[in-house]
Amino acid sequence: MSNGEGRTYAAAGVHLDAAEETVERLKPHVARTARRGVLEGIGGFGGLFEMPTKGFKHPVLVSATDGVGTKLEIARQLNRHDTVGVDLVAMVVDDIVVSGAEPLFFLDYVAVGRLDPAHVEQVVAGIAAGCEEAGCALIGGETAEHPGVMPADQYDLVGFGVGVVDRGRMLGAHRVELGDDVVAMASTGLHSNGYSLARSIVADLDLDADHGLKVQTLGDALLRPTRIYTRPCLYLASRRAVHALCHVTGGGIEGNLGRVLPEGVGAVIDISTFTPPDVFGVLQREGRVADAEMWRTFNMGAGMLGIVPDGQEAVRLLGASGVDAWVCGAVDDSGGVRLLGLD
Amino acid sequence: MSNGEGRTYAAAGVHLDAAEETVERLKPHVARTARRGVLEGIGGFGGLFEMPTKGFKHPVLVSATDGVGTKLEIARQLNRHDTVGVDLVAMVVDDIVVSGAEPLFFLDYVAVGRLDPAHVEQVVAGIAAGCEEAGCALIGGETAEHPGVMPADQYDLVGFGVGVVDRGRMLGAHRVELGDDVVAMASTGLHSNGYSLARSIVADLDLDADHGLKVQTLGDALLRPTRIYTRPCLYLASRRAVHALCHVTGGGIEGNLGRVLPEGVGAVIDISTFTPPDVFGVLQREGRVADAEMWRTFNMGAGMLGIVPDGQEAVRLLGASGVDAWVCGAVDDSGGVRLLGLD
Numbered sequence: 001m002s003n004g005e006g007r008t009y010a011a012a013g014v015h016l017d018a019a020e021e022t023v024e025r026l027k028p029h030v031a032r033t034a035r036r037g038v039l040e041g042i043g044g045f046g047g048l049f050e051m052p053t054k055g056f057k058h059p060v061l062v063s064a065t066d067g068v069g070t071k072l073e074i075a076r077q078l079n080r081h082d083t084v085g086v087d088l089v090a091m092v093v094d095d096i097v098v099s100g101a102e103p104l105f106f107l108d109y110v111a112v113g114r115l116d117p118a119h120v121e122q123v124v125a126g127i128a129a130g131c132e133e134a135g136c137a138l139i140g141g142e143t144a145e146h147p148g149v150m151p152a153d154q155y156d157l158v159g160f161g162v163g164v165v166d167r168g169r170m171l172g173a174h175r176v177e178l179g180d181d182v183v184a185m186a187s188t189g190l191h192s193n194g195y196s197l198a199r200s201i202v203a204d205l206d207l208d209a210d211h212g213l214k215v216q217t218l219g220d221a222l223l224r225p226t227r228i229y230t231r232p233c234l235y236l237a238s239r240r241a242v243h244a245l246c247h248v249t250g251g252g253i254e255g256n257l258g259r260v261l262p263e264g265v266g267a268v269i270d271i272s273t274f275t276p277p278d279v280f281g282v283l284q285r286e287g288r289v290a291d292a293e294m295w296r297t298f299n300m301g302a303g304m305l306g307i308v309p310d311g312q313e314a315v316r317l318l319g320a321s322g323v324d325a326w327v328c329g330a331v332d333d334s335g336g337v338r339l340l341g342l343d
Numbered sequence: 344m345s346n347g348e349g350r351t352y353a354a355a356g357v358h359l360d361a362a363e364e365t366v367e368r369l370k371p372h373v374a375r376t377a378r379r380g381v382l383e384g385i386g387g388f389g390g391l392f393e394m395p396t397k398g399f400k401h402p403v404l405v406s407a408t409d410g411v412g413t414k415l416e417i418a419r420q421l422n423r424h425d426t427v428g429v430d431l432v433a434m435v436v437d438d439i440v441v442s443g444a445e446p447l448f449f450l451d452y453v454a455v456g457r458l459d460p461a462h463v464e465q466v467v468a469g470i471a472a473g474c475e476e477a478g479c480a481l482i483g484g485e486t487a488e489h490p491g492v493m494p495a496d497q498y499d500l501v502g503f504g505v506g507v508v509d510r511g512r513m514l515g516a517h518r519v520e521l522g523d524d525v526v527a528m529a530s531t532g533l534h535s536n537g538y539s540l541a542r543s544i545v546a547d548l549d550l551d552a553d554h555g556l557k558v559q560t561l562g563d564a565l566l567r568p569t570r571i572y573t574r575p576c577l578y579l580a581s582r583r584a585v586h587a588l589c590h591v592t593g594g595g596i597e598g599n600l601g602r603v604l605p606e607g608v609g610a611v612i613d614i615s616t617f618t619p620p621d622v623f624g625v626l627q628r629e630g631r632v633a634d635a636e637m638w639r640t641f642n643m644g645a646g647m648l649g650i651v652p653d654g655q656e657a658v659r660l661l662g663a664s665g666v667d668a669w670v671c672g673a674v675d676d677s678g679g680v681r682l683l684g685l686d
Contacts, residue, residue, distance in 0.1 A: 027669070050402075060391055060392065063389055063390045070491070070492055096389050101389070196352065297352045
C-alpha cells in the first residue's frame, strides 16, 4: 500500500510484522504464569486482574519497578539471554515482599535497537520462569523498537509488579523491636547490583576462564540468576516469624538495612558470619577493591535480611523452604548500622 | 573510605550522591500528585496504596506499561524535557481508561547515561503534571544510571499504572452493538507514536523554523504533549454514554479499532470528517508519504475513539468536559475496519 518513493514506517526501522511474530511467540510463556485472578491474556490495551477481596480487611496494594542494570551487558557479551528475565522479576517481587505482600501480577517492558523475535522470546521465557517462581502472573508488557537510538543488538528491561497485603499484617520498621535478631539469606552471587563496578574490573578479563572459581567460568558466575526470596519470606510471614525484611540491593547492607529500622534503632552485623561466594573474591582481587567498598556495593553473600523475633527459629523455617540462612546480627539502640569486623 | 588505588563504584560511573540529590528534588513533585489511598511517599522498597473497596462489588485491577519511544530524541535535540513526562503518563493511563477503569497510581522508570539531578527533575515534573491531569498518584519509581551503555545525555522513560473498575461496569467489545456510532476525540498532534518515521523525515530539517505551521516551530509541534483523555472518558462512562474506547496509538485507527470490536463486527470511519493538525501535512509533504501509510502510522487528529450508543450526545458530553469531538463513523456488520475516503 505504500508509495514506492515515499517514506514508510518499515523503512524508518520499525517492524510491525516482527512485532506480531513476537506477540505470538510470547503467548505460551505468558500462559504458564496464569494464576487465580487473571482475566485475560495479553492483547488488550491493559492487563486485567481480579482483585482478591476474601480474607482481606484492609487490602493494601504494594508496587515496585526496577531494571537489571548493566548486568544486561554481560548477557550481551556472552550472548545468553534466558536468565536476565529471572533477575528482572527478582528485583521487583522482592521489593514487594519486604512489605509482607504476595506478588499478584507482573508487566515487562523490553526496549530493543532492532526487534529480533527469537531474542525477545528468550528474554521473556526468563521473565515467565521468574514469575512462576514468585507465584505471580505475567499479564502484560510492551516491546519497543528504538531504531537509531539504541544499537541493533542492545536492549533494556524494566519490570513492574503489584502485590497485596492486609494492612494489619504489613511488615516493616513499625514492627521491629530491640533484641530482635537479624538473619541473612544466602545469595547466589552478585544478583543484579554492582555491575558497573564489576564490569569495570572484568573489562580486560577472559569471561570464559575460571579465574580460580573452579566449577564455573567467570562469565557464568557473573550471569548467575538472582535468587527469588518471595516464597520463603511469605512462609516466614505466615508463621509470624518475621518483623521486617531488607532487600539487599544497590548500596549493600549499609545502604539498605537502615530503611527498615525505626528512628533511634540500629543494628550490628557480624561480617565474620558471611561466606561470600567466590566471585566476590575474584572481583576484589582483580580490582584491588577495598573491603568497605565491597560491602557498600555488593550483597557479599546475603541478598535478603530478616529482622526476626527468634533467629534460630527463622533459620529453621527458611531452611525448610529451601534457603540457606544464618543469624548474622542483632538489633540494638545504637541508631545506626554497623558492620562488625570491617575497618 | 575507599582504597586510593583500588576500583570504586563512583569511578565506575555510578553516582550515589547525585541519586540522593535526585530523590530530594523529586519529593515536592511526587507530593502534589497525592490522592486518597496513598499510604507513604517514595523511599520505601515498594509503593503503597490502600485499595478502594467501597462501591466495588467485583473490583478488577487494570494495569498498563508503556514508553514514549523515540519522541525522547526530539526532546533531546531541543533540550526541553519538561513535557515528555506528560506523554509518558498519557500513553499509560489512556490504555487503562479504555477498560472504564479509574487510574489510581503510577510508577516511573528513568534510565540515564549519566545522572543529572536537574534533568531528572524536569522529566519527573512532567510526569507529576500528567498524573495530576489523570487524577492518579505518583507513588514510586526508579532512576537507573547506565554508564558506558548509554551516552551521557541519552535517556529512556518507562511508565506503569494501575487502575480499578467494577467488573460489571467494564467497557469493551462485549458492549458494542450494531448501530453504535463512533466518535473521534481531537488530538494535539502526533502524541507519542510514529516518531521513528517522523524523525527520519525531519532529520535534515530545521526544527526551529515553522515550515508553514504559522504559530509554532516544527520542533514545538513535534514535542507538543499528548492529550490525556482520562477524565472526559470517565465522565462518559459515568453517564453510561460509551460502550467501548479505542486508544489510537502505534498502527493508527486500522491497527487499534479492531481490538475493541466483537467477532464479526466492523466499523466504517469517514476520514473526510477529520481535520488533521498541520504538522501531519508537513510530515506528509516533506516525506512524500502515501496517504495509507500516514493513516496506519499516525493518529491523524484523533487520539481516542469512542464507540457510543448516541454520537451526538457523546459529542455534547465530551465538549462539556473540554474535548473537541465529532461523529466520525459507525459500527456495522462488515467484520473489518474500513477508512472511507482512503484509496
